[in-house]
Amino acid sequence: MHDLEAAKARAAAAYNAAADLFDHPANTFWDRFGRATIDRLSLRPRQTVLDVCCGSGASALPAAVAVGAEGRVIGVDLAENLLELARAKARQRGLSQAEFQAGDMMSLEFPAAVFDAVVCVFGIFFVPDMPGAVKELWHRVRPGGKLALTTWGPNFFEPANSVFWESIRREAPEIHKSFNPWDRISDPASLAAMLRDAGIETDHIVEEAGSHPIVSPEDWWTTLLGSGYRGTIDQLDAESLARVREANLCFIDESHLSGIEANVIYAVATKSA
Template sequence: MTNSAPPGSAAELFERAAPTYDRTGVSFFGPLGAELVRRADIRPGDRVLDVGCGRGAVLFPAAEATGPTGHVTGTDLAPAMVTLTAEDAARAGLTQVDVLVDDAQRPDFPPRSFDAVLAGLVVFLLPDPQQALRSYARLLRPAGRLAVSTFAAQDPAFDAAMAALAAHLPADQARPAPPDDPFADETRIGATMAAAGLTVTEIGKHRIESRFRDVGHWTEWMWSHAGRALLGRVPAERLDAATADAARALDGARTPDGGLCLRTTIRITVAMPATSHQG
């Protein structure tokens, strides 16, 4: 891991997560990435940008869809994520892929560079999602597609476990609060996209089941992604108690074999530049 990311920043969080991100044996990011690529209708020869590419859950299915005649650029703000994903692409012999350090909110590419821009579970994490969407609209060719995935519904047991963890934060720390979500429902999504110069062509939902051997496996998975932002704020002396409370909250997700199954619903929005839609 490099130390270039500012302490406490999103880049530092994902820099620390990079070695285990999507590498804990949990079916989550991979199936969601493949579905995002499918909904975006990536075609052979397309030039594609994958913002916030992580360890390639969207990047690699997109590369398969474009084939060797296309090109896929993945970007991430965490240098370690970029390094590891670039190594994975090289090992796979994907000459049509490159991976760069870049900001998902302000991608640094010329206008109309891409046939498709893909954003898998990233836009709502950015400081200004609206600005990011305007940037993506600028990067699309006239008939280009933007495909974005956002959360539609978490498993109730997951929400309960997160609340159990948050109850162990120091009294002087703010508890996680639901943000003002520009992707909360189809009406808001349409308005959000329109304000960015985009016209929605499709909004669909995709449900996935993620299975865990036990609570320890779930905790390992939480440390491997953005969930570590909450876990990392729990004082070390309270972590065991917090995890025990989270385990009780997850009882509703128990499976007959003693494992856990969490069901997550993702919303996938596909949009085009408004001018091309009108034309």
């Protein structure tokens, strides 16, 4: 299978599986950073927004509120189960201006230069060719419009992240990852360099230090199951799964860990008019 197709298949499978716990109260970081991304765009009523890798609507729904009933927000994601969650939330909130459809950033079926804003939160790094993906998104931004990318900063979910991957390495070294895909752009300089490779210059790249609370050991396990880690966990047999779970719960319990690092980087680029 081609690298891109394989990456798409893995991401879709992981996030379709994670949908059952994606919106769990232990996983408030999706909404927190999705909303913060939209806040940086200063959207106005009647504007149009494309949200790629929209998940269950963490950025698309705040965007829909910002553009109002006469605006339009289109959310695109590979994971149909997450799209169903987004549609249900839009219905509950009366946001008929938000619509959600299956698709991926490398084969967008939208005309050039039609959106006031194009958004991608925690998604651009899943594509092997990030500059190529960014060009696809930038192509859809109208003159004077904005592109917003949000990615993870350094030390993602540490110190618990390293403990998780060590527990995987012990049980199933063949699925252990030595790095996360977002490590390629986990500081402002590397993110700026990637954007330059896509032909985009911007001074609006902001690094924000933060943390995410871990109230109980079970919270950490819920975060693992309600995120991209699910793709790795679902490859374990029952006995290995039980040992990995126990190792992670014991670490949180014995270390009295109350939070993990959740550092993010926001980039906003404005297309010249």
